[in-house]
Amino acid sequence: LSTAPSLSPALLIARKRDRGRLSAAEITTLIQSFMAGQLADYQMTAFLMAALLNGLDDTETTALTQAMLHSGEVLRLPSVKRYKVDKHSTGGIGDKVSICLAPILACCGVAVPMISGRGLGHTGGTLDKLEAIPGYDTKLSSSRFERVVREVGASIIGQTAEIAPADRRIYALRDVTGTVESIPLIVASILSKKLAEGIDGLVLDVKAGRGAFMKTLPDARRLATALIRIGKAAGKDVSALITDMDTPLGKTIGNALEVKEAIAIVKGEGPSDTLEVTLALGAEALRLSGVAKTAGDARRLQQRAIDSGRAAECLERMIAAHRGDPRVVANSQRLPQAKVQLEVRAPRAGRVLDIEPMQLGLIAIDLGAGRKVAEQAVDHAVGIELCCELGQAVGKGDVIATIHAQSKAIARAAAERCEAAFRIGSGAAPKRKLILRRLT
Amino acid sequence: LSTAPSLSPALLIARKRDRGRLSAAEITTLIQSFMAGQLADYQMTAFLMAALLNGLDDTETTALTQAMLHSGEVLRLPSVKRYKVDKHSTGGIGDKVSICLAPILACCGVAVPMISGRGLGHTGGTLDKLEAIPGYDTKLSSSRFERVVREVGASIIGQTAEIAPADRRIYALRDVTGTVESIPLIVASILSKKLAEGIDGLVLDVKAGRGAFMKTLPDARRLATALIRIGKAAGKDVSALITDMDTPLGKTIGNALEVKEAIAIVKGEGPSDTLEVTLALGAEALRLSGVAKTAGDARRLQQRAIDSGRAAECLERMIAAHRGDPRVVANSQRLPQAKVQLEVRAPRAGRVLDIEPMQLGLIAIDLGAGRKVAEQAVDHAVGIELCCELGQAVGKGDVIATIHAQSKAIARAAAERCEAAFRIGSGAAPKRKLILRRLT
Numbered sequence: 001l002s003t004a005p006s007l008s009p010a011l012l013i014a015r016k017r018d019r020g021r022l023s024a025a026e027i028t029t030l031i032q033s034f035m036a037g038q039l040a041d042y043q044m045t046a047f048l049m050a051a052l053l054n055g056l057d058d059t060e061t062t063a064l065t066q067a068m069l070h071s072g073e074v075l076r077l078p079s080v081k082r083y084k085v086d087k088h089s090t091g092g093i094g095d096k097v098s099i100c101l102a103p104i105l106a107c108c109g110v111a112v113p114m115i116s117g118r119g120l121g122h123t124g125g126t127l128d129k130l131e132a133i134p135g136y137d138t139k140l141s142s143s144r145f146e147r148v149v150r151e152v153g154a155s156i157i158g159q160t161a162e163i164a165p166a167d168r169r170i171y172a173l174r175d176v177t178g179t180v181e182s183i184p185l186i187v188a189s190i191l192s193k194k195l196a197e198g199i200d201g202l203v204l205d206v207k208a209g210r211g212a213f214m215k216t217l218p219d220a221r222r223l224a225t226a227l228i229r230i231g232k233a234a235g236k237d238v239s240a241l242i243t244d245m246d247t248p249l250g251k252t253i254g255n256a257l258e259v260k261e262a263i264a265i266v267k268g269e270g271p272s273d274t275l276e277v278t279l280a281l282g283a284e285a286l287r288l289s290g291v292a293k294t295a296g297d298a299r300r301l302q303q304r305a306i307d308s309g310r311a312a313e314c315l316e317r318m319i320a321a322h323r324g325d326p327r328v329v330a331n332s333q334r335l336p337q338a339k340v341q342l343e344v345r346a347p348r349a350g351r352v353l354d355i356e357p358m359q360l361g362l363i364a365i366d367l368g369a370g371r372k373v374a375e376q377a378v379d380h381a382v383g384i385e386l387c388c389e390l391g392q393a394v395g396k397g398d399v400i401a402t403i404h405a406q407s408k409a410i411a412r413a414a415a416e417r418c419e420a421a422f423r424i425g426s427g428a429a430p431k432r433k434l435i436l437r438r439l440t
Numbered sequence: 441l442s443t444a445p446s447l448s449p450a451l452l453i454a455r456k457r458d459r460g461r462l463s464a465a466e467i468t469t470l471i472q473s474f475m476a477g478q479l480a481d482y483q484m485t486a487f488l489m490a491a492l493l494n495g496l497d498d499t500e501t502t503a504l505t506q507a508m509l510h511s512g513e514v515l516r517l518p519s520v521k522r523y524k525v526d527k528h529s530t531g532g533i534g535d536k537v538s539i540c541l542a543p544i545l546a547c548c549g550v551a552v553p554m555i556s557g558r559g560l561g562h563t564g565g566t567l568d569k570l571e572a573i574p575g576y577d578t579k580l581s582s583s584r585f586e587r588v589v590r591e592v593g594a595s596i597i598g599q600t601a602e603i604a605p606a607d608r609r610i611y612a613l614r615d616v617t618g619t620v621e622s623i624p625l626i627v628a629s630i631l632s633k634k635l636a637e638g639i640d641g642l643v644l645d646v647k648a649g650r651g652a653f654m655k656t657l658p659d660a661r662r663l664a665t666a667l668i669r670i671g672k673a674a675g676k677d678v679s680a681l682i683t684d685m686d687t688p689l690g691k692t693i694g695n696a697l698e699v700k701e702a703i704a705i706v707k708g709e710g711p712s713d714t715l716e717v718t719l720a721l722g723a724e725a726l727r728l729s730g731v732a733k734t735a736g737d738a739r740r741l742q743q744r745a746i747d748s749g750r751a752a753e754c755l756e757r758m759i760a761a762h763r764g765d766p767r768v769v770a771n772s773q774r775l776p777q778a779k780v781q782l783e784v785r786a787p788r789a790g791r792v793l794d795i796e797p798m799q800l801g802l803i804a805i806d807l808g809a810g811r812k813v814a815e816q817a818v819d820h821a822v823g824i825e826l827c828c829e830l831g832q833a834v835g836k837g838d839v840i841a842t843i844h845a846q847s848k849a850i851a852r853a854a855a856e857r858c859e860a861a862f863r864i865g866s867g868a869a870p871k872r873k874l875i876l877r878r879l880t
Contacts, residue, residue, distance in 0.1 A: 010618050053489075
């Protein structure tokens with residue numbers, strides 16, 4: 001990028017306010033000035049609001065992504081010779097796919113250098129889930145991260161202070177200024193972190209539905225296509241699946257409970273919906289890498305990794321490399337357990353017509369599984385286990401869910417709210433389609 | 441106003457972002473939280489940008505004006521029994537009307553409590569002009585201000601720290617975030633300060649043209665009608681003139697030079713365009729107050745104040761009450777004089793077809809008459825004197841302007857640029873209409 005002309009920040013903001021375009025050099029100047037303290041927070045937020053309302057085109061979004069990426073450390077992982085691929089989900093309720101997918105892919109000939117986030121809002125975070133495993137350390141040095149990726153094939157760590165610091169500062173401002181809901185800003189935020197991982201390819205899981213950030217398929221499609229365009233403009237292989245988040249994914253919500261389900265998946269024992277989404281995303285990764293030519297080939301490779309026990313073994317090695325207790329894979333009882341388990345029973349006989357995800361996500365947060373404010377500690381043991389699925393016939397009094405809580409009073413309150421998330425009635429439940437779109 | 445519900449700032453910002461309306465209570469909360477330090481600068485600027493792009497309706501603008509007004513001291517001037525009226529101009533080149541109008545009106549039976557601003561950008565500020573008068577103190581206490589208004593009939597002071605502090609903080613943010621150009625925000629900023637003066641009536645001089653903030657008549661009309669609506673909603677008598685600013689007003693640009701012209705006006709000796717705008721605005725004030733029934737009556741009253749010498753005498757008393765040297769009224773030579781006077785001559789014979797105001801305003805700033813940054817001191821002596829007027833026939837080498845500067849080199853550079861502001865050619869100059877619209 002050429003040196004930007006010396007333009008005052010107010011003029012650049014005013015141009016975006018007036019629906020003008022900023023050059024790549026001007027966007028770079030904006031971010032560099034911000035990080036250098038020459039552009040104030042209150043100028044950044046005015047720009048962000050103008051960008052949200054008047055949009056950023058692909059050139060601007062690419063420049064913003066690159067400027068945020070280069071505000072910090074960009075990993076190269078030169079010693080990892082395999083194709084490096086990551087999966088990123090836009091977030092949903094019960095989404096534990098990263099934890100099972102990483103070791104499965106590592107058994108199929110690709111490397112997975114994954115930098116994950118924590119939960120905030122109604123969705124959980126992979127880091128919080130992994131920390132439910134006793135001892136698991138999400139803060140590896142860059143060199144150790146590279147070694148684990150090279151030797152185990154997969155490593156999941158947290159975003160360090162060195163990765164895209166501009167994104168972290170800007171995201172904190174967006175969170176409190178109503179400027180989160182902008183596709184270009186979301187794209188730049190996601191990709192600036194993912195491009196810092198040193199990956200060759202990226203698979204996006206864009207969730208759509210009531211439990212997702214994008215409530216509708218058209219919105220999810222807009223986000224997915226923008227992520228693909230800007231990701232490809234950065235020289236990466238990218239593909240995306242839009243997957244259903246109108247119902248929680250799998251049978252568990254809450255950190256240790258979700259790890260338990262992810263362990264079950266790598267052992268070939270998990271719920272079919274989590275497995276299907278995991279293998280579909282894995283197939284994308286394997287096709288991007290060239291390891292598999294077709295979705296069928298990719299499926300077979302992954303299934304063999306599971307059936308042979310190699311995926312479970314790889315998960316054990318990944319946990320061990322992160323100083324966690326690998327014995328949780330063989331024995332999930334080693335994961336933290338909540339003091340109280342309280343069953344939620346069907347108030348009437350009928351068919352399960354709906355399981356509303358957002359309500360369940362919020363109950364899980366109130367149980368302590370997630371955060372209401374950024375500084376809050378999470379309780380790894382608590383959460384919700386679903387004991388029925390969409391379309392299933394239940395009798396009155398059948399157990400439809402189990403609340404895992406730290407006190408009977410909390411469990412009872414949660415159980416009452418939990419019941420309202422289930423709609424049980426007559427008639428046929430709508431057939432659930434898990435993979436809504438594939439975009440490349 | 442009822443107590444606002446406890447809504448997070450981000451939600452209020454997001455509502456405006458999504459083109460929603462905020463209640464009066466919510467706007468009040470926003471400003472009060474801002475002043476209490478609970479709403480950060482970076483949240484305010486995101487709100488301001490959303491308000492600029494998505495608009496504020498009259499209810500919101502009124503609430504914003506009132507909230508900003510009540511962030512500080514609101515004067516009542518209970519001892520001033522006359523009708524209290526002020527004139528506010530949106531700013532232009534050579535606009536010294538406040539200085540001559542205040543004493544003229546004071547001689548016609550109304551009181552003029554005027555709180556003025558400093559110059560920033562291409563337009564001058566009444567305070568800077570008044571401070572060209574040796575000793576003139578623009579910082580009176582509220583009680584002294586009230587006494588001068590009561591005893592002299594007019595006082596012009598600067599905005600104190602106690603008047604509308606929310607406006608001062610918000611304006612400083614708008615200035616550096618591209619959020620100045622919003623009619624509702626401009627209206628709230630102007631009126632929050634004017635309503636603090638304890639006035640009964642307000643006359644607005646909305647300038648239109650190349651030397652004004654509003655370049656076109658439709659834009660000026662939008663601002664004028666918004667000011668009238670919101671001013672009336674605050675219980676004030678309000679009327680507005682849209683006046684020409686496509687050419688500088690009068691014959692002088694620069695602080696002492698403009699004071700000299702204003703003194704000439706109160707003595708019946710000033711240029712006809714400045715006189716016409718002064719008397720037209722004065723007529724509005726006198727009609728609002730009920731002192732005059734018609735524009736003709738108002739004109740006669742003002743002309744008598746000038747012709748009788750009472751207006752000049754009142755200006756002397758106002759200056760004296762502000763600890764300034766009243767002898768400048770009798771003898772303008774007592775005003776600061778620049779070291780160098782350099783004549784600008786017509787490069788060809790012909791008719792003066794255009795005098796471009798913005799260029800002249802910028803030259804005056806470069807001479808030192810105005811500020812490039814808020815902290816800068818102004819040089820009261822320097823400026824430009826125009827020695828011709830629109831439509832006048834000039835011979836080659838005739839003096840068309842005089843530069844007042846502090847060095848020959850600076851004067852020469854200014855003179856060269858100054859020449860380009862004049863277009864001299866053949867054909868008829870467009871007839872200048874000074875009062876473009878009257879709005880009540």
